[in-house]
Amino acid sequence: xxxxxxxxxxxxxxxxxxxxxxxxxxxxxxxxxxxxxxxxxxxxxx
Amino acid sequence: xxxxxxxxxxxxxxxxxxxxxxxxxxxxxxxxxxxxxxxxxxxxxxxxxxxxxxxxxxxxxxxxxxxxxxxxxxxxxxxxxxxxxxxxxxxxxxxxxxxxxxxxxxxxxxxxxxxxxxxxxxxxxxxxxxxxxxxxxxxxxxxxxxxxxxxxxxxxxxxxxxxxxxxxxxxxxxxxxxxxxxxxxxxxxxxxxxxxxxxxxxxxxxxxxxxxxxxxxxxxxxxxxxxxxxxxxxxxxxxxxxxxxxxxxxxxxxxxxxxxxxxxxxxxxxxxxxxxxxxxxxxxxxxxxxxxxxxxxxxxxxxxxxxxxxxxxxxxxxxxxxxxxxxxxxxxxxxxxxxxxxxxxxxxxxxxxxxxxxxxxxxxxxxxxxxxxxxxxxxxxxxxxxxxxxxxxxxxxxxxxx
Numbered sequence: 001x002x003x004x005x006x007x008x009x010x011x012x013x014x015x016x017x018x019x020x021x022x023x024x025x026x027x028x029x030x031x032x033x034x035x036x037x038x039x040x041x042x043x044x045x046x
Numbered sequence: 047x048x049x050x051x052x053x054x055x056x057x058x059x060x061x062x063x064x065x066x067x068x069x070x071x072x073x074x075x076x077x078x079x080x081x082x083x084x085x086x087x088x089x090x091x092x093x094x095x096x097x098x099x100x101x102x103x104x105x106x107x108x109x110x111x112x113x114x115x116x117x118x119x120x121x122x123x124x125x126x127x128x129x130x131x132x133x134x135x136x137x138x139x140x141x142x143x144x145x146x147x148x149x150x151x152x153x154x155x156x157x158x159x160x161x162x163x164x165x166x167x168x169x170x171x172x173x174x175x176x177x178x179x180x181x182x183x184x185x186x187x188x189x190x191x192x193x194x195x196x197x198x199x200x201x202x203x204x205x206x207x208x209x210x211x212x213x214x215x216x217x218x219x220x221x222x223x224x225x226x227x228x229x230x231x232x233x234x235x236x237x238x239x240x241x242x243x244x245x246x247x248x249x250x251x252x253x254x255x256x257x258x259x260x261x262x263x264x265x266x267x268x269x270x271x272x273x274x275x276x277x278x279x280x281x282x283x284x285x286x287x288x289x290x291x292x293x294x295x296x297x298x299x300x301x302x303x304x305x306x307x308x309x310x311x312x313x314x315x316x317x318x319x320x321x322x323x324x325x326x327x328x329x330x331x332x333x334x335x336x337x338x339x340x341x342x343x344x345x346x347x348x349x350x351x352x353x354x355x356x357x358x359x360x361x362x363x364x365x366x367x368x369x370x371x372x373x374x375x376x377x378x379x380x381x382x383x384x385x386x387x388x389x390x391x392x393x394x395x396x397x398x399x400x401x402x403x404x405x406x407x408x409x410x411x412x413x414x415x416x417x418x419x420x421x422x423x424x425x426x427x428x429x430x431x432x433x434x435x436x437x438x439x440x441x442x443x444x445x446x447x448x
Contacts, residue, residue: 003199003205004196004199004200006199006205006448007195007196007198007199007200007205007208008195008196010195010205010444010445010448011192011193011195011196013444014192014195014437014440014441014444015185015188015192017440017444018185018188018433018436018437018440019185021293021296021297021436021440022181022184022185022429022432022433022436023181024292024296025177025181025289025293025432025436026177026178026181028285028288028289028292029174029177029285030177031288032281032284032285032288033174033281035284036278036280036281036284
């Protein structure tokens with residue numbers, strides 16, 4: 001029973017870390033998008 | 047000349063007599079199962095890229111069992127159980143697939159090469175266009191990867207074994223190979239073979255799950271492919287480089303997987319023709335040899351693991367749970383979007399690229415022939431690959447700590 005509880009805790013922790021990592025991937029996408037669009041706007045202005 | 051001497055001329059038949067009757071029965075079953083898989087692959091009822099090599103070698107390796115020196119039964123294909131150096135040296139000189147197994151399978155090289163090839167054919171447009179929707183669906187479709195861990199422990203597996211089985215829920219072959227090699231090498235053969243056979247079966251089973259969970263009218267919701275904005279190549283290229291570095295920083299144990307996948311994406315987006323050609327050939331070649339070697343591992347002499355029946359059940363449960371999780375996430379997305387999102391794209395978040403996206407498209411077309419949801423389904427499909435790689439990285443990092 002103890003093993004199952006430990007495994008459940010690991011599963012929950014994995015999901016939370018997964019959520020965090022996926023959020024990070026999403027943020028990277030938005031940051032890259034922002035930087036590239038800013039650069040393009042800057043190039044158009046010049 | 048007596049009957050025994052006569053049988054010595056035909057060791058394939060003689061080996062049947064020397065086997066336990068139950069093993070002989072399973073051997074015959076495996077031969078016919080192999081032929082059946084070849085047939086299903088040929089007819090495209092199951093994934094032909096996997097079923098043809100796996101099924102064929104599975105049938106042939108079980109037909110070709112012979113009596114080895116010391117009256118032991120074996121084959122001239124591969125012996126995955128060899129570990130002692132002298133035995134390994136002999137096996138490398140005798141079994142024709144042994145060098146391939148030891149130098150590409152046992153160290154995870156084949157998993158990484160396949161993953162690099164997948165990266166090189168992955169179109170990130172649909173994922174980058176709607177990253178949070180795609181990642182939400184992909185996290186839903188990891189339900190099997192998460193729930194199967196405690197379930198497998200409840201069935202008596204250790205944490206490491208349970209994690210190796212649970213990752214089957216991610217439905218990504220290279221990740222299953224990688225996790226089982228890192229955490230439970232002794233169960234690598236049954237888990238890897240089961241995972242690849244099941245990934246082929248996804249093609250046939252998921253449509254029934256969809257029909258069971260998604261009402262007909264929801265399956266026919268149209269989604270305009272023109273809604274997806276075109277992503278400039280440099281944006282995808284920059285994302286691949288940054289994501290590869292950042293994820294490797296967070297999960298160094300899974301860095302080979304991240305490195306290979308995102309390098310494949312970077313090659314695709316950098317438009318270096320020569321690299322693309324190399325990766326294309328690498329993917330085709332490694333998939334072919336992967337299937338061929340996996341089939342050869344399905345010999346009755348290696349497959350008779352007492353835990354195999356439980357692994358078979360838990361693998362199927364993991365894939366079914368992931369399918370259910372993906373469809374539930376699809377239904378939530380449908381509700382939140384006010385009915386604009388077809389919930390079928392949830393099944394595509396089970397990351398078997400591009401099989402599950404094709405399943406979603408196929409099921410939608412059954413309701414309305416003009417409907418095109420494939421571009422929308424590719425977003426969660428790619429997100430599923432990334433999510434599974436992340437969860438694989440977390441399991442491989444986290445489990446040894448407990």
